[in-house]
Amino acid sequence: MQTIHAKQVITPLGWQNDLEITIDANGRIATVGEQHQMPTDRVALLLPAPVNLHSHAFQRAMAGLTEARGPDPRDSFWSWRRLMYSFLDQLTPDHVEAIAALVFMEMLEAGYGAVAEFHYLHHDVGGVPYENLAEMSERITSAALKSGIGLTLLPVHYQYGGCDLRALSGGQQRFGNDPERFLRLHQDTVAAVSSGAADFNSGMAPHSLRAVDPAGLGAILNQATSGPIHMHLAEQVAEVDEVVAHLSARPTEWLLSNHAVDERWCLIHCTQMTQAETIALAGTGAVAGLCPLTESNLGDGIFNGTSYLGQGGTIGIGSDSNIHVTLFEELKTLEYTQRLRDLSRAALATQNRSTGRVLYEAAAKGGAIAGGRQSGVIEVGAWADLVGLDDDNQWLCNRAGDATLDSLIFSGGGQACIRDVWSAGRHVVQEGRHFRRDAIINNFKITMRELETNI
Structure with missing residues (x-):
């Protein structure tokens, strides 16, 4: 069981503060509620991915x-x-x-x-x-x-x-x-x-x-x-x-x-x-x-x-x-x-x-x-497709509510704020980096060298 503590979360009920989201072993959101447990991860802003x-x-x-x-x-x-x-x-x-x-x-x-x-x-x-x-x-x-x-x-x-x-x-x-x-x-x-x-x-x-x-x-x-x-x-x-x-x-x-x-x-x-x-x-x-x-x-x-x-x-x-x-x-x-x-x-x-x-x-x-996928919302039963972001930076400046989304999209620094991404509970991005980034990029570079020789 993974447990995320989030300072701000966009939910079907709107913006909520200080929530705990748990992810079960199958990769689905198990609970959404008040913070009680020790978290495995903390994020400032949590959105559906x-x-x-x-x-x-x-x-x-x-x-x-x-x-x-x-x-x-x-x-x-x-x-x-x-x-x-x-x-x-x-x-x-x-x-x-x-x-x-x-x-x-x-x-x-x-x-x-x-x-x-x-x-x-x-x-x-x-x-x-x-x-x-x-x-x-x-x-x-x-x-x-x-x-x-x-x-x-x-x-x-x-x-x-x-x-x-x-x-x-x-x-x-x-x-x-x-x-x-x-x-x-x-x-x-x-x-x-x-x-x-x-x-x-x-x-x-x-x-x-x-x-x-x-x-x-x-x-x-x-x-x-x-x-x-x-x-x-x-x-x-x-x-x-x-x-x-x-x-x-x-x-x-x-x-x-x-x-x-x-x-x-x-x-x-x-x-x-x-x-x-x-x-x-x-x-x-x-x-x-x-x-x-x-x-x-x-x-x-x-x-x-x-x-x-x-x-x-x-x-x-x-x-x-x-x-x-x-x-x-x-x-x-x-x-x-x-x-x-x-x-x-x-x-x-x-x-x-x-x-x-x-x-x-x-x-x-x-x-x-x-996508025919039970996702796109942070609620119990949905796949845990989640993105966690940092808000203490020059783009978000610890803003709250809709202003955070406006700043992410229009300030030009939104992607730099991403710290964590989960796909069906798989914690694939941590500290802004994909867990297989180096190996995947190296393999791509080899492929491109082969292709560009012939293009």
Whole structure:
């Protein structure tokens, strides 16, 4: 039994002071109440550690390599995508495991307690399946075990190169399956995840309306009887135009008209939605999975957060391309995009909750729903996904209540305040450092030396 004494805690009842939280041997919160026992750990500020709801782990190795202007006078998401495909040809299962372990470690040090990995790199170069169809899924699971992060593994169905049903080419071939083989892969992935930690789970992810046709989408959804369903939706203007040309409706409009979207769904990005689509999606209970730093990096556009939250919609936060893994900067960027678009301040705040509190609680709640994980809140029975922070520093200055969250997110020093992180009770970050930091970084550096020789 682990016992944490915290000076300040955000709970379902609001802010509370001087609480004792115990964690049982299974990694769940056993008690929350007054301080009675000798603690194993003391923290100034205790928060639920959110789920990072959208990650492509392997893309972490590309961070900083796609910022030069190419031959196209207007570089865009699509030119970045071509560079990503050429990078793919170099990756082996060993490389993928080392990269995933590094980015999962970085997520934990940034205050995330778990990750929903949107996993679409399934096969060898040229699209040749490995002898073990779930080889790459097993490598992601192994990396999660090494890092200690909670995992929701989402194998991705990716069949076509566009709405015109053109065949996959180049690096895309490593993603591809027909529905029948994808369902076998999904079954093998479920088995791989089941052999991991007790808090690991899985779902499935049709990649997008560009990469999966209506028949294929229907076929895999018929088998998705449990677990989260994630999909990219309405990310790019060119994507919207392509879907309209082939399906005679905008992506969000088509999906809501043809499938029973509910709280099991997490729709990623949604940066190209009309006001009517925003309101309609908010009413389904689905989580809008936002990745503000990646969306900024790729020039995707701005999610209509004020309207979505104003209609009672649920959002969560992911790191997507993992160009910079930082929870607090993701939240700040989301708020600042709303302010820049609307020429406003405190865009997402309410009369009762500050901007920082709205952002943090939304990320914790939405991430847990999207990950199919009983977390995101400090209460008895939840997984002990927790982040402990120091408040006696130049960023927090011993502040209380909502001002602590505002300072963490907007002062620029939030991550430096993190001292401890628990994932399902695993005490993986102590004194601000991951317990396997040196070994994981060294293995990643070896991997990058091998890759950069060939990129």
